[in-house]
Structures are given as structure tokens and as C-alpha cells.
Amino acid sequence: MNPALRFAEKTVIVTGAASGIGQATVVRLVSEGGNVIGVDTNEGGLNETVTKATANAASGGKARYMLGSVADEATVKKIVADVIAAEGRLDVLVNMAGILRSQATTETSLDLFQAVLNVNLIGTFLFCREALPHLLKSRGNIVNAASTSSLFGHPYMAAYAASKGGVFALTRTLAWEYMKQGVRVNAVAPGGIVTPMTVEQGGRMDGLDLSLFAHLSRPDRAFGQPEHVAAVIAMLASADGGHMTGEVVKVDGGVHN
Ligand SMILES: NC(=O)c1ccc[n+]([C@@H]2O[C@H](COP(=O)([O-])OP(=O)(O)OC[C@H]3O[C@@H](n4cnc5c(N)ncnc54)[C@H](O)[C@@H]3O)[C@@H](O)[C@H]2O)c1
Numbered sequence: 001m002n003p004a005l006r007f008a009e010k011t012v013i014v015t016g017a018a019s020g021i022g023q024a025t026v027v028r029l030v031s032e033g034g035n036v037i038g039v040d041t042n043e044g045g046l047n048e049t050v051t052k053a054t055a056n057a058a059s060g061g062k063a064r065y066m067l068g069s070v071a072d073e074a075t076v077k078k079i080v081a082d083v084i085a086a087e088g089r090l091d092v093l094v095n096m097a098g099i100l101r102s103q104a105t106t107e108t109s110l111d112l113f114q115a116v117l118n119v120n121l122i123g124t125f126l127f128c129r130e131a132l133p134h135l136l137k138s139r140g141n142i143v144n145a146a147s148t149s150s151l152f153g154h155p156y157m158a159a160y161a162a163s164k165g166g167v168f169a170l171t172r173t174l175a176w177e178y179m180k181q182g183v184r185v186n187a188v189a190p191g192g193i194v195t196p197m198t199v200e201q202g203g204r205m206d207g208l209d210l211s212l213f214a215h216l217s218r219p220d221r222a223f224g225q226p227e228h229v230a231a232v233i234a235m236l237a238s239a240d241g242g243h244m245t246g247e248v249v250k251v252d253g254g255v256h257n
Pocket residue numbers: 015016017018019020021022039040041042045068069070071095096097098099100119123145146147148189190191192193194195196197198226
């Protein structure tokens with residue numbers, strides 16, 4: 001196999017594909033020959049992703065999208081079933097869909113807490129559950145989106161950090177459960193990556209004590225790019241990560257060392 005085409009002949013689903021890390025992952029995997037189906041609720045962003053991913057089709061990779069919410073069970077079932085009907089196989093699932101809502105815990109409503117869990121944790125569970133029977137056939141793998149908040153806790157992110165802590169535990173659990181059958185399950189734990197999520201959240205921090213974040217940024221204030229995380233996802237999801245499972249790999253510029 002050409003080492004630059006690690007996803008040739010591979011069918012991949014990437015959720016959260018309309019933006020940020022999910023979009024960069026689609027672009028990366030298509031550039032390595034993957035047949036990638038992006039899933040998101042944002043159709044404009046999905047169109048942009050497909051345009052970017054297919055701008056250089058020299059790899060033989062392909063991209064298309066399916067619109068839908070990861071938090072809706074019937075939608076997730078239908079998307080996975082439709083992919084199998086059309087492609088006949090699934091080799092990799094990348095769960096990047098996520099939402100972040102920062103506020104003081106005393107101000108956090110049950111509705112907001114549940115809404116964050118529904119996308120970040122329940123959505124990841126639903127896609128894993130529906131994809132696993134097909135990944136068992138292909139001896140494929142999953143890469144989930146944890147977060148440095150799931151490992152260390154971040155102020156004002158009770159719902160988000162709890163949901164990502166759940167993704168951390170889900171990842172490790174599935175890794176053990178399916179290890180003997182050859183399905184690998186890993187996660188990335190990004191921190192401080194410039195995406196619409198972090199940029200928009202920066203605008204919603206009024207009234208919060210920003211000094212609590214002092215230990216969460218680098219001395220040079222450098223942020224990471226979505227492509228930094230996409231490169232690690234590509235490694236984990238490819239044969240290069242073939243002896244890794246249950247790993248939650250930080251991509252945070254070294255802040256949490
Ligand atoms: N950017 C960071 O620094 C950072 C840090 C830690 C973890 N993460 C995680 O990485 C993942 C990607 O984040 P990002 O920074 O690229 O954010 P982003 O906001 O740029 O992308 C998230 C995508 O998820 C989609 N999405 C939201 N709800 C959805 C739903 N119900 N169904 C389908 N799609 C939905 C959004 O439309 C968006 O396209 C997220 O899970 C996020 O929590 C990011």
C-alpha cells in the first residue's frame with residue numbers, strides 16, 4: 001500500500017463534519033484515499049467540507065454528506081443503515097460532533113445539562129452502537145472526541161466536562177469489550193484548538209472569572225489548528241495505530257503536562 005494513502009478502499013463516517021476538527025478530518029482522510037461520509041446538522045458547512053475535501057481528488061478519495069443529528073436515535077440508525085446499503089462496508093467511525101456551553105454550575109439548567117450530554121455523550125454512544133456490528137465485520141476502528149476537560153476538569157464546563165468524561169469511559173470500555181474481535185477504540189483529547197466552538201465560546205465568557213483559566217493556556221498563548229488534531233485522528237484510525245486501543249491522546253500543545 002502507498003503509505004500516503006492509508007485510507008484507500010476504506011469507508012469512513014465522520015460526525016461533526018461541517019466545521020473545525022471534523023471538517024479537517026474529512027479533508028485529511030480524503031487526501032489519503034478515504035471514501036468519507038460526513039454527518040452534521042449544518043448543511044452549509046457540510047457543503048463547504050465536501051468542496052474542500054474534493055478540491056484535490058488525486059488521491060482517489062471521495063466525500064459526500066448526510067444531514068442529521070447524532071442525538072436522534074432513529075436518524076443515527078438510518079444513516080448507518082444507508083451507508084451500509086450504499087457502500088457495503090464500514091471501516092472507521094470518527095465521532096467529532098459536539099457542543100460546548102460554558103456557565104457557572106449554579107446557573108446551569110437541567111435542560112442545558114441534558115442537551116450537552118445528548119449530543120456529546122449519547123450521540124457518541126448511538127453511533128458506536130450502530131456502527132459496531134459493521135466494524136466487527138471489517139475489523140475496523142473508532143476514534144471519539146474526548147477533551148482535556150474530561151481528564152482534568154475545566155471551570156464553568158460542568159455539563160461539557162461530564163459529557164467528555166463519559167466519552168473517555170465509553171472509549172476505554174468499548175476498547176476492552178471488542179479487543180478480542182479486533183476492533184480498536186481510541187479518542188483524542190484536544191485542548192485549545194482554534195475552531196468555531198472555541199472562538200464563539202470566547203465571546204460568551206462575560207461575568208466569568210477568567211483567572212480560573214490561567215493554568216489552561218500556554219505561556220506563548222499559542223493555539224492549535226484543527227489540522228493538528230486531524231493528523232492524530234488519521235494516525236489512530238489507520239494501520240499505523242494498529243497496536244493502539246483504549247488510548248485517549250491529548251493534543252493540547254503541552255498545557256496539561
Ligand atoms: N476545539 C477545541 O479546542 C476542542 C477541545 C476539546 C474537545 N473538542 C471536541 O472536538 C470536537 C470537534 O469540535 P470543534 O472544536 O471542531 O467544534 P466545532 O463547533 O467547530 O464543530 C462541531 C461540529 O459538531 C456539529 N454538531 C453539533 N451538534 C450536532 C448534532 N446534534 N448532530 C450532528 N452534528 C452536530 C456542529 O454543527 C459542528 O459542525 C467536539 O466534540 C469538541 O467537543 C474540541
